[in-house]
Amino acid sequence: MTDFMGPPWQADWTEEAASNRAALPEEARVLVDAARAELVTAQDPYFRGIDADRDLPAAMSVEPVQSTRPSGEHVLYLDYGRGWLRYHFTPRTTDPQIVIDECFWQ
Known part of the structure; x- marks a missing residue:
């Protein structure tokens, strides 16, 4: 049996989330990058x-997107709820990965 890997996790952005992040003002990108670092x-x-x-x-x-799916998509709120990253985690044994599906800040 192979042990499950731990942090730091691999993290990828969907194309839409990456382009949304790139369009943010610099102050918001700093907050988003800090949130990603926490993830x-x-x-x-x-x-x-x-x-x-x-x-x-x-x-x-x-918090999870749906309380009935605690291992499904989650939302990481940042800047006291002004923005968020919606993500899911794939707990593969050899290459666990976080995929950020949505990046938003207002």
Whole structure:
């Protein structure tokens, strides 16, 4: 049996999310990059359990898109909810990966 790899995780952006990130003003890109850094270094990218996201900076929080699918897509809110990254985690044994599907900031 192969041990499951841990952080830092591989992270990729969909084409749409990458172009949305590139279109943001510099101050928002800095916030998005900080949020991505939190994702790739998280022990558990699903942030499961009560207060599992307590180690995130005060301006960030995470929740599943659907409460009935705790291992599905999640949203990482940043800048006190002014923006978010919607992502999913693929926990493959040899190459676990986070895919950022949506990047938004207002």
